[in-house]
Amino acid sequence: MIRFIIKRILVLLPILLLVSVVVFLILRLAxxxxxxxxxxxxxxxxxxxxxxxxxxxLGLDKPIPAQxxxxxxxxxxxxxxxxxxxxxxxxxxxxxxxxxxxxxxGAGLLFTLLASIPLGVVAALKKDRLPDHLLxxxxxxxxxxxxxxxxxxxxxxxxxxxxxxxxxGRGGPLHMIMPxxxxxxxxxxxxxxxxxxxxxxxxxxxxxxxxxxRGVSERRIVWVHVMRNSMIPVVTAIGMHLGEMLGGAVxxxxxxxxxxxxxxxxxxxxxxxxxxxxxxxxxxTVIFVLCNLFVDILYAFIDPRIRLAGEQR
Amino acid sequence: xxxxxxxxxxVRLSLALLLIVGALALSAPWLGLPDPEEVNLAEKLxxxxxxxxxxxxxxxxxxxxxxxxGSRVSIGSVFAILLLIVGFSTFxxxxxxFAGGAVDSALMRICDIFLTFPTLILAMFFVGVLGTGLTNVxxxxxLTHWAWYARIVRGIVLSxxxxxxxxxxRVAGTSRFRLVxxxxxxxxxPQVLVLxxxxxxxxxxxxxxxxxxxxxxxxxxxxWGVMIGDARQFIWTQPQLLLYPGLAIFxxxxxxxxxxxxxxxxxxxxxxxxEAVK
Numbered sequence: 001m002i003r004f005i006i007k008r009i010l011v012l013l014p015i016l017l018l019v020s021v022v023v024f025l026i027l028r029l030a031x032x033x034x035x036x037x038x039x040x041x042x043x044x045x046x047x048x049x050x051x052x053x054x055x056x057x058l059g060l061d062k063p064i065p066a067q068x069x070x071x072x073x074x075x076x077x078x079x080x081x082x083x084x085x086x087x088x089x090x091x092x093x094x095x096x097x098x099x100x101x102x103x104x105x106g107a108g109l110l111f112t113l114l115a116s117i118p119l120g121v122v123a124a125l126k127k128d129r130l131p132d133h134l135l136x137x138x139x140x141x142x143x144x145x146x147x148x149x150x151x152x153x154x155x156x157x158x159x160x161x162x163x164x165x166x167x168x169g170r171g172g173p174l175h176m177i178m179p180x181x182x183x184x185x186x187x188x189x190x191x192x193x194x195x196x197x198x199x200x201x202x203x204x205x206x207x208x209x210x211x212x213x214r215g216v217s218e219r220r221i222v223w224v225h226v227m228r229n230s231m232i233p234v235v236t237a238i239g240m241h242l243g244e245m246l247g248g249a250v251x252x253x254x255x256x257x258x259x260x261x262x263x264x265x266x267x268x269x270x271x272x273x274x275x276x277x278x279x280x281x282x283x284x285t286v287i288f289v290l291c292n293l294f295v296d297i298l299y300a301f302i303d304p305r306i307r308l309a310g311e312q313r
Numbered sequence: 314x315x316x317x318x319x320x321x322x323x324v325r326l327s328l329a330l331l332l333i334v335g336a337l338a339l340s341a342p343w344l345g346l347p348d349p350e351e352v353n354l355a356e357k358l359x360x361x362x363x364x365x366x367x368x369x370x371x372x373x374x375x376x377x378x379x380x381x382x383g384s385r386v387s388i389g390s391v392f393a394i395l396l397l398i399v400g401f402s403t404f405x406x407x408x409x410x411f412a413g414g415a416v417d418s419a420l421m422r423i424c425d426i427f428l429t430f431p432t433l434i435l436a437m438f439f440v441g442v443l444g445t446g447l448t449n450v451x452x453x454x455x456l457t458h459w460a461w462y463a464r465i466v467r468g469i470v471l472s473x474x475x476x477x478x479x480x481x482x483r484v485a486g487t488s489r490f491r492l493v494x495x496x497x498x499x500x501x502x503p504q505v506l507v508l509x510x511x512x513x514x515x516x517x518x519x520x521x522x523x524x525x526x527x528x529x530x531x532x533x534x535x536x537w538g539v540m541i542g543d544a545r546q547f548i549w550t551q552p553q554l555l556l557y558p559g560l561a562i563f564x565x566x567x568x569x570x571x572x573x574x575x576x577x578x579x580x581x582x583x584x585x586x587x588e589a590v591k
Contacts, residue, residue, distance in 0.1 A: 018426045023438070030442045144567035146518050148525050149541055149559030156552050247433025251522050255545075266526050269441035281430070281438040288431050 004300055008293055019285055020075065024068050027278055034274070035060060037084050075282065081275035085268075090279040094261055098283070100170060101260035104252065105245040107176060108183040112241060116188045117234075120195025125222070127200065135192055142189020147248055151182040151255035168257035179256045183248050187241040194237060198230040205229075232303055239295035246284050324575040327568035334565055338384040346378040350533040358551055370543060370554055379535040380561055386536040388565065390451055391516045395509050397455045398462050403505060405459070406466025407493060410474065420463070427460035433519065440528045447536075450529040454519055462508065469504055469587045473497050504587055507580055511573035514566035521562050537562045 035054040039046045044054075055061050059070050074080070080090040123135040158178065159167040166175050202208060203226055211221050250262030257263075261280065268276035337344070347364075352372045359369040367376040409420040427435075439453040473479055474497075482496050521538030523529040530536035532543070537558040544554035580586045 015425055015429055018422070019429050022426055026439060026442050140567060140570060144514055144563055144570050146521055146525075146538075146541075146559060146562050146566075148522060148538075149555070149562065152541070152545065152548060152555050152559070156548055156555070160549055160552070243431040244433075246431045247437075250433060250437065251526065254526060265437065265441075266528070269437065269445070269528055272441070272444075274442065277438055277441045281434055284434045285430050289429060 001300070005297055008296055012289060012293060016286070016289065020072055020282070021068070023278060023281055024071055027274060028064070030272075030274060034058060037272075037274075040084070080279035080282075083268075083276050084273045085271050085276075090275045093264070093276065094279050094283055097259065097261040097264045100258060101246075101249050101253065101262060102287075104176075104179055104183060104249050104258060104260060105242065107180045108187070108245045108249075109238060109242060111180050112184040112187040112191055113238070115184070116191035116195060119188070119192045120199065120234075121222075121227075123192060123196040124199035124203070127196075132196075135196075139189040139193050142186050145185070147182055147186060148251045148255055150185055151178065151252060154178045154182060155255075170259055175256075179252050179258055182255065183245060183252045186248070187244060191234065191237065191241070195230060195234050198233055199226055202226045202229045232299065235302070236295055236299050239292040242291050243288050246288060323571055327571040327575075330564065330568045331572065334384055334388070334568075337381050338388060341381050341385060344381070346381060347375040349374060349378040349382040349535045351375075352533075358547070367557060368553070370540075371547065371551075374533075374535075376554065376557060379540060380537070380557055383535040383537045383540060383558065384561070384565075386447065386530055386534060387517060387521060387538070387562065390447060390520050390530075391513055394451050394454050394458070394516055394520075395513065397451070398459050399505055399509055401455075402459045402462035403466050403501070406463040407470050407497065407501070409463070410467040410470030411489075411493065411497075417467075421467070424460035424464050427457070428464075430457070432457045433522070436519065436523065437526075437528065440523065445528045445531060447530045447534075450520060450523050453523075454516060458512075458516070462505075465508060466501065466505065469501055470497060472587055473500055500585070503580055503585065507573060507576045507586075510569060510576055513569040513573070517562065517566050517569070 033051075035051050035058060036046055038054050038058060039050055044050050059067055062070070078091055080094075082088060083090050083093055086093065119135055119138075123132045126132045155167050155178065158165040165178055203222075207229075208221055208225060211225050212218075216225070249258075249260060250266065252258065253260040253263040254266060261283075265277065265280045267273075268280065351374060353369070353374070354372065356369050357371055361368045367380070370376055370379070405420055409417040435457045436450070436453040439456055440449050443449045443452070479492065479496050482492055487496070520529060521536070521541075524536050524538030525542045527542060530539050532539060540558035541555060544551070544558070547554050577586065
């Protein structure tokens with residue numbers, strides 16, 4: 001098991017390194033002079049001499065590979081520079097907003113599982129009957145509705161018309177209901193179909209037939225044998241959903257004025273605050289990658305076939 | 314994953330709807346609609362009338378006209394993205410599948426990198442660095458989606474390569490170029506078409522989402538995501554302004570999804586669907 005984990009981490013390192021190259025190269029495409037931005041931030045009048053000095057200080061006169069290594073070594077020491085707007089260290093700013101986003105994404109994942117498992121089971125057990133058809137329609141709606149529009153529909157129904165829920169901001173559990181539903185709606189729609197397909201496949205499988213032949217009760221077959229096997233791919237898919245959640249959180253935070261890192265990053269786009277943007281993308285990508293690593297390990301833990309295949313390679 | 318059971322009626326309805334929307338979008342300049350960008354503060358937030366069938370927005374612009382002209386941007390941009398992706402990824406994926414060896418593993422590693430980022434966040438970063446606007450959003454979504462296509466195309470090419478008809482052509486001494494153009498591409502094209510149709514909706518949501526955030530299409534150009542962003546402040550007083558553009562996105566995305574699903578089923582029934590697309 002330890003060997004499997006170490007192997008997975010070793011595979012990740014070069015990918016993360018290349019991710020940083022891509023981020024760096026995109027940053028190099030930016031219009032505008034970083035030296036100019038630096039002077040503006042430090043309130044130094046942009047004379048010719050000041051610009052030359054600033055370029056030297058920022059290392060912009062060095063060749064690009066050298067600049068990349070400077071940039072990377074700083075990033076590895078968690079030095080992402082200062083925000084062009086607030087002048088504060090970027091990492092501090094991002095860490096200030098990050099917890100709210102993680103709470104939202106975590107709650108979204110949890111709700112996705114809680115809602116899609118029973119719905120998926122119903123769809124599979126009532127295959128080709130009314131509940132299955134309704135859930136099928138729900139899935140099509142779920143993947144087709146713009147989440148930001150769904151958010152406003154919920155606000156209109158439950159806040160404007162009924163007055164049951166607060167429209168925005170962060171507070172008690174009531175504040176979480178609409179953002180979480182909006183965020184997880186599409187993932188639930190996808191997951192219900194996915195679980196249904198997996199369940200149906202396992203219901204037809206040989207091991208189920210064998211269990212039936214041994215006289216295991218129908219209820220036990222469905223809830224123990226089939227469920228356990230069908231849950232494995234669903235757990236793996238959760239890692240993918242997290243990517244959607246982190247992206248979707250940007251929209252949801254905007255709709256509900258949720259004080260998370262996505263809303264902060266959108267402001268950074270408008271302000272062309274590059275240090276904030278680079279820290280944001282690196283941070284989100286690392287979170288995404290680490291969660292997928294965790295899911296992989298969990299997967300290997302549940303299913304020894306994966307672990308053994310990984311060790312043999 | 315989702316197969317069968319879809320009523321033919323729903324698929325026909327989707328197709329009809331898309332044809333109507335397409336016809337409206339293409340003929341918008343000749344329909345005699347009011348100028349979608351003309352500001353008229355004297356008539357702001359007007360109720361529906363003979364002149365403005367769906368009323369006006371907060372700047373007195375005709376809502377119906379903005380919806381119809383908006384379809385050109387919302388749908389047109391997605392077609393531009395797909396053209397870029399399908400062209401580039403078909404090339405990269407077939408190259409990887411055909412060349413194999415070092416070329417293949419290099420291309421696949423590049424795909425891995427792009428698939429490591431959360432999609433919307435990479436798109437946001439790209440737009441943040443290059444600046445907001447429709448062109449950059451199109452580039453950003455191309456950049457975040459091509460790898461996924463390239464990988465599937467590679468999978469299809471690999472499985473086609475070992476088919477009898479391709480092997481037979483090779484044995485007969487067909488040149489590599491001819492092999493790709495005459496034998497591989499005709500079998501590849503329908504699969505890519507199905508993939509693209511299934512993905513149109515998803516991409517429309519991304520374009521509209523970025524525009525809603527103010528990162529994509531810039532006002533006054535009409536676009537459905539922008540219209541939702543403009544209307545959000547009137548949710549208490551003029552909720553219908555939020556309703557129309559959202560409904561437009563929802564219905565069109567849904568129609569594309571239903572159509573794509575039906576196309577996949579049809580291809581699957583004909584036994585031509587490759588495992589990689591399922």
